[in-house]
Amino acid sequence: MRGPPQILVSTFVVLPVGIDVQPEPHRFQIGLVPSDNTRSRVTLTFAQSIDAKIAGTGGRQLFLSGEESMKMTHWMRTMHDGIFIGVGTAVNDNLQLNGARPVIVSTCITIHPINRSISAVRLLPFPAQNTHFQYYHHPRPIGVGVSPWVISAPPPKIEGFFASEDHGEKLQRWEARRDVLQAASATVILVEPRQYVHPDLPPATSNLPPRAVLRSLREEGIHSVMVEGGARVIQSFLSERLADALIVTTSPVLGREQIPSLEYIQTELFGRDILVALKLLS
Numbered sequence: 001m002r003g004p005p006q007i008l009v010s011t012f013v014v015l016p017v018g019i020d021v022q023p024e025p026h027r028f029q030i031g032l033v034p035s036d037n038t039r040s041r042v043t044l045t046f047a048q049s050i051d052a053k054i055a056g057t058g059g060r061q062l063f064l065s066g067e068e069s070m071k072m073t074h075w076m077r078t079m080h081d082g083i084f085i086g087v088g089t090a091v092n093d094n095l096q097l098n099g100a101r102p103v104i105v106s107t108c109i110t111i112h113p114i115n116r117s118i119s120a121v122r123l124l125p126f127p128a129q130n131t132h133f134q135y136y137h138h139p140r141p142i143g144v145g146v147s148p149w150v151i152s153a154p155p156p157k158i159e160g161f162f163a164s165e166d167h168g169e170k171l172q173r174w175e176a177r178r179d180v181l182q183a184a185s186a187t188v189i190l191v192e193p194r195q196y197v198h199p200d201l202p203p204a205t206s207n208l209p210p211r212a213v214l215r216s217l218r219e220e221g222i223h224s225v226m227v228e229g230g231a232r233v234i235q236s237f238l239s240e241r242l243a244d245a246l247i248v249t250t251s252p253v254l255g256r257e258q259i260p261s262l263e264y265i266q267t268e269l270f271g272r273d274i275l276v277a278l279k280l281l282s
């Protein structure tokens with residue numbers, strides 16, 4: 001493939017008049033700076049089935065994209081300064097994330113399976129076994145890894161009715177987890193957690209505030225991020241209207257497992273609609 005696919009050129013690339021598309025990804029400038037230039041620009045992207053699933057039952061990773069659209073996704077990664085995912089995805093998928101600096105958003109504020117772990121080694125399985133870390137430590141011809149950044153916030157001290165008596169312990173666990181990540185080459189970037197509205201109300205969300213996250217990334221020199229998921233990250237970015245562009249791959253499969261197998265027939269564009277034809281196999 002010579003240069004990025006046309007859809008990415010149309011969406012992102014700003015070229016001076018008369019200049020042809022060049023094959024080196026780093027020569028492209030991402031167009032469309034965000035209106036608020038104190039934060040990184042966001043491309044929100046994910047792959048879904050025709051019944052709008054991005055993951056299988058129990059969060060099982062779905063391999064939705066075909067060869068060509070996965071290549072397109074890899075191209076898109078190289079056109080951004082960072083690839084952004086939630087810790088749910090980092091732990092669930094054995095991802096490579098090649099092409100740009102991976103940025104993982106992770107919080108210890110409320111219960112997450114990772115936070116429940118006691119042992120420092122299990123606090124985040126990501127560094128030890130993940131393919132991306134393996135590339136970083138043992139670069140291979142298919143892609144040299146870049147050490148990941150993890151954005152986090154220490155557990156805040158909650159006062160009032162919902163005060164956590166074990167705050168000291170939680171903080172210690174968070175520090176141990178941070179040390180494990182740093183020892184495995186990750187850079188940990190801190191952001192201010194959300195402020196709770198009232199001390200007598202339970203914390204509404206464990207999420208780190210996306211806008212503050214994007215501001216700190218911009219301060220670190222990340223001008224554009226490709227936000228890949230997972231479900232909760234997509235939801236929180238969309239609900240705060242933090243997407244400058246949206247690229248969605250729709251694959252001709254059904255995500256629901258109880259549906260019998262389907263034979264793929266054809267995909268065709270009708271104007272701006274995508275028509276997918278499938279045959280139900282009895």
Ligand SMILES: NC(=O)C1=CN([C@@H]2O[C@H](COP(=O)(O)OP(=O)(O)OC[C@H]3O[C@@H](n4cnc5c(N)ncnc54)[C@H](O)[C@@H]3O)[C@@H](O)[C@H]2O)C=CC1
Nearest residue numbers: 046047055059086087088089207208229230231232233236
């Ligand atoms: N089809 C696709 O394109 C993709 C699918 N996936 C799938 O998504 C699933 C994982 O999704 P989730 O479990 O929802 O995890 P997630 O990857 O969305 O991570 C959520 C976690 O990130 C942390 N977080 C911190 N700040 C946050 C914020 N502002 N918004 C949201 N989360 C924040 C929290 O600890 C939260 O529990 C996996 O099954 C994975 O295979 C993931 C990426 C792409």
Ligand SMILES: Nc1nc(O)c(N)c(N[C@@H]2O[C@H](COP(=O)(O)O)[C@@H](O)[C@H]2O)n1
Nearest residue numbers: 047062063064065073093095096097228
């Ligand atoms: N575009 C796309 N298509 C799919 O079918 C997917 N499952 C995903 N998921 C995202 O890509 C990551 C895995 O890709 P690499 O192994 O790094 O190439 C996965 O973790 C999700 O972020 N995306």
